[in-house]
Amino acid sequence: MTPPEDALHTLDVPQRLLLGPGPSTVPPRVYRAMIAPVVGHLDPAFVAVMDSIQALLRYLFQTENALTLPISGTGSAAMEAAVVNVVEPGDDVLVCINGYFGQRIAAMARRYGANVQTIERPWGEVFTGDEVAAALERRPAKVVAVVHGETSTGAAQPIPPIAKAAHDFGALLLVDAVASLGGVPVLVDEWGIDVCYSGSQKCLSCPPGASPITLRPRAVQKLEQRQTPVTSWYLDLLLLREYWGAPHKYHHTAPISTMYALYEGLRLVAEEGLEARWARHEDAARLLWQGLAELGMPPHVAEEHRLVSLTTPRLPGGIDEAAVRRRLLLEYNVEIAGGLGELAGKVWRIGLMGYSARRENVLLLLAALRALL
Amino acid sequence: MTPPEDALHTLDVPQRLLLGPGPSTVPPRVYRAMIAPVVGHLDPAFVAVMDSIQALLRYLFQTENALTLPISGTGSAAMEAAVVNVVEPGDDVLVCINGYFGQRIAAMARRYGANVQTIERPWGEVFTGDEVAAALERRPAKVVAVVHGETSTGAAQPIPPIAKAAHDFGALLLVDAVASLGGVPVLVDEWGIDVCYSGSQKCLSCPPGASPITLRPRAVQKLEQRQTPVTSWYLDLLLLREYWGAPHKYHHTAPISTMYALYEGLRLVAEEGLEARWARHEDAARLLWQGLAELGMPPHVAEEHRLVSLTTPRLPGGIDEAAVRRRLLLEYNVEIAGGLGELAGKVWRIGLMGYSARRENVLLLLAALRALL
Numbered sequence: 132m133t134p135p136e137d138a139l140h141t142l143d144v145p146q147r148l149l150l151g152p153g154p155s156t157v158p159p160r161v162y163r164a165m166i167a168p169v170v171g172h173l174d175p176a177f178v179a180v181m182d183s184i185q186a187l188l189r190y191l192f193q194t195e196n197a198l199t200l201p202i203s204g205t206g207s208a209a210m211e212a213a214v215v216n217v218v219e220p221g222d223d224v225l226v227c228i229n230g231y232f233g234q235r236i237a238a239m240a241r242r243y244g245a246n247v248q249t250i251e252r253p254w255g256e257v258f259t260g261d262e263v264a265a266a267l268e269r270r271p272a273k274v275v276a277v278v279h280g281e282t283s284t285g286a287a288q289p290i291p292p293i294a295k296a297a298h299d300f301g302a303l304l305l306v307d308a309v310a311s312l313g314g315v316p317v318l319v320d321e322w323g324i325d326v327c328y329s330g331s332q333k334c335l336s337c338p339p340g341a342s343p344i345t346l347r348p349r350a351v352q353k354l355e356q357r358q359t360p361v362t363s364w365y366l367d368l369l370l371l372r373e374y375w376g377a378p379h380k381y382h383h384t385a386p387i388s389t390m391y392a393l394y395e396g397l398r399l400v401a402e403e404g405l406e407a408r409w410a411r412h413e414d415a416a417r418l419l420w421q422g423l424a425e426l427g428m429p430p431h432v433a434e435e436h437r438l439v440s441l442t443t444p445r446l447p448g449g450i451d452e453a454a455v456r457r458r459l460l461l462e463y464n465v466e467i468a469g470g471l472g473e474l475a476g477k478v479w480r481i482g483l484m485g486y487s488a489r490r491e492n493v494l495l496l497l498a499a500l501r502a503l504l
Numbered sequence: 505m506t507p508p509e510d511a512l513h514t515l516d517v518p519q520r521l522l523l524g525p526g527p528s529t530v531p532p533r534v535y536r537a538m539i540a541p542v543v544g545h546l547d548p549a550f551v552a553v554m555d556s557i558q559a560l561l562r563y564l565f566q567t568e569n570a571l572t573l574p575i576s577g578t579g580s581a582a583m584e585a586a587v588v589n590v591v592e593p594g595d596d597v598l599v600c601i602n603g604y605f606g607q608r609i610a611a612m613a614r615r616y617g618a619n620v621q622t623i624e625r626p627w628g629e630v631f632t633g634d635e636v637a638a639a640l641e642r643r644p645a646k647v648v649a650v651v652h653g654e655t656s657t658g659a660a661q662p663i664p665p666i667a668k669a670a671h672d673f674g675a676l677l678l679v680d681a682v683a684s685l686g687g688v689p690v691l692v693d694e695w696g697i698d699v700c701y702s703g704s705q706k707c708l709s710c711p712p713g714a715s716p717i718t719l720r721p722r723a724v725q726k727l728e729q730r731q732t733p734v735t736s737w738y739l740d741l742l743l744l745r746e747y748w749g750a751p752h753k754y755h756h757t758a759p760i761s762t763m764y765a766l767y768e769g770l771r772l773v774a775e776e777g778l779e780a781r782w783a784r785h786e787d788a789a790r791l792l793w794q795g796l797a798e799l800g801m802p803p804h805v806a807e808e809h810r811l812v813s814l815t816t817p818r819l820p821g822g823i824d825e826a827a828v829r830r831r832l833l834l835e836y837n838v839e840i841a842g843g844l845g846e847l848a849g850k851v852w853r854i855g856l857m858g859y860s861a862r863r864e865n866v867l868l869l870l871a872a873l874r875a876l877l
Binding site for chain 1: 759
């Protein structure tokens with residue numbers, strides 16, 4: 132067999148402004164970090180980077196949790212890691228579903244043998260603590276799972292009432308913060324989150340491929356007391372913590388360059404400071420919401436539950452939304468996304484995440500939309 | 505909580521010559537490809553890159569298999585993908601163990617509920633087809649798993665006799681080519697391999713994080729006829745092929761930059777040509793073997809079964825091998841690795857993989873060893 136000639140062209144991808152649900156635009160410093168020389172996954176120089184990443188992740192998650200590290204995969208791998216480590220086959224799990232990613236958690240938990248119970252809210256709404264408590268009253272669960280920032284709907288779930296309900300019934304709380312961590316407050320210790328995970332390519336603006344996760348000691352305890360081994364070897368946190376912490380025992384080969392990028396992205400978070408970063412995200416979002424209202428596309432989600440990092444404007448009737456998005460991408464090099472699941476065709480998904488969350492990007496997007504609509 | 509000041513230093517990692525079992529030294533063109541602008545995982549520009557990657561992977565694997573793609577994780581994730589997709593809970597699986605990575609396949613298959621039977625050979629030796637046939641005669645299996653290039657021992661397993669034995673008994677053959685693909689011949693179609701996987705950071709010299717896998721149609725058929733869903737959602741090849749092929753349906757966010765790197769690494773393979781690349785690896789290895797013999801450290805593996813891409817010299821008595829490796833790393837910036845498992849303390853592991861497989865690197869290593877021993 133000979134090489135496929137038509138697959139041998141020079142890599143030539145355009146510069147896009149990424150205003151979809153992720154990846155977000157990567158800052159120059161993160162690109163530069165990625166081409167630091169690759170060293171071995173047990174090299175003392177890399178172990179030092181690993182230590183710094185973990186310290187910076189604790190700041191990002193606002194937690195003292197010892198078990199805090201990046202999974203060597205994208206956000207969905209971190210979701211799967213959360214599920215497979217704290218859920219044992221036969222465990223009762225309550226999943227709160229108000230969008231696509233809640234459905235995904237439930238699907239994963241079922242695959243790993245959990246008895247999954249679900250409660251549902253319309254896409255774009257959120258749950259109250261009472262709803263979760265009532266569900267646990269009807270049928271106890273060992274784990275309650277909820278999505279903090281639903282990328283499919285643009286809703287931000289208040290976490291403390293859900294945490295209280297879960298803990299009142301002795302359950303662990305698992306929170307998906309893929310679309311929120313680093314852009315809006317996620318206070319793992321203060322809110323009482325037992326398992327929290329995220330991705331690198333949203334509000335951290337790193338390339339995808341290294342996904343933060345953190346477990347409180349009580350979640351670690353459940354993990355250590357499992358009757359069965361963690362089904363996934365690659366995502367087994369008992370093995371991963373032996374690599375990420377002392378004795379730094381070989382497990383798998385970490386994605387070195389992606390970890391360099393994550394490290395630089397976390398440095399940028401720490402240098403800016405979380406409070407300033409949250410304020411910058413909110414400032415950009417408010418400018419967007421105002422502009423969308425003027426364009427006749429109000430956000431789908433009520434203001435008090437709106438996710439700052441991802442907005443879902445309702446589409447006016449009579450437009451070919453996919454054609455507009457395509458022109459926006461190909462003529463203006465700006466990416467936004469269509470609706471997912473039951474919101475497909477009804478909303479767009481506009482992300483202002485990480486390095487993308489800047490006023491100039493909002494102005495460009497609004498101007499381009501005015502030209503296209 | 506405030507940012508951890510001592511974790512905020514500028515990323516500063518040394519330039520090492522990577523002559524361990526992987527990662528190998530990354531060529532400049534691959535670094536450059538990695539900083540191409542990140543675009544969306546469904547952007548038409550990225551879909552074009554995905555198509556080219558798949559075409560180039562088919563050349564690399566020497567296969568016509570439609571289902572040929574990179575897993576979004578490191579080599580162990582590809583191993584787990586191979587196991588979880590073709591093995592169902594309750595399936596009989598025969599694993600041939602002559603080193604560390606055979607043990608890992610067996611461990612993964614057990615976690616996913618397989619009935620695992622093993623046959624063993626001393627570390628550094630290989631299996632005959634008759635041994636596999638005799639094991640299948642004693643107890644049939646649906647899948648036979650074997651490691652082509654055992655990174656823990658330096659042995660290269662001849663695959664065709666194992667394929668014949670597996671197929672004579674109606675079993676699928678799963679082959680680990682993590683340490684061999686791209687450095688020594690791996691002829692998936694000609695040898696009759698049903699499932700083959702590898703990593704990016706060994707003989708392809710890309711950063712870790714994107715790991716090739718290919719399935720023959722008969723393995724795909726077993727996958728499609730499963731009685732149970734694939735346990736891992738993240739590694740489910742039925743979902744992944746809908747993303748990597750038409751209709752390019754969203755599954756997870758691919759590690760975009762790592763895929764750019766893989767694309768460039770595969771272009772380098774195609775430009776050099778597999779035959780020339782195999783010859784370059786062999787040339788470098790022979791120079792190493794000769795030099796090691798002169799140093800009184802003959803390779804542990806008999807020449808006819810020696811893995812060209814990874815050599816395991818036997819250590820002379822009376823040296824503190826870890827101290828020598830440490831000085832080699834810190835004083836000469838050259839990485840090699842110690843022995844794993846039952847060969848720990850008895851051998852070193854020296855990789856000449858991908859961009860590292862050059863005569864000048866061998867000369868430098870031998871000169872440094874002469875200075876240190």
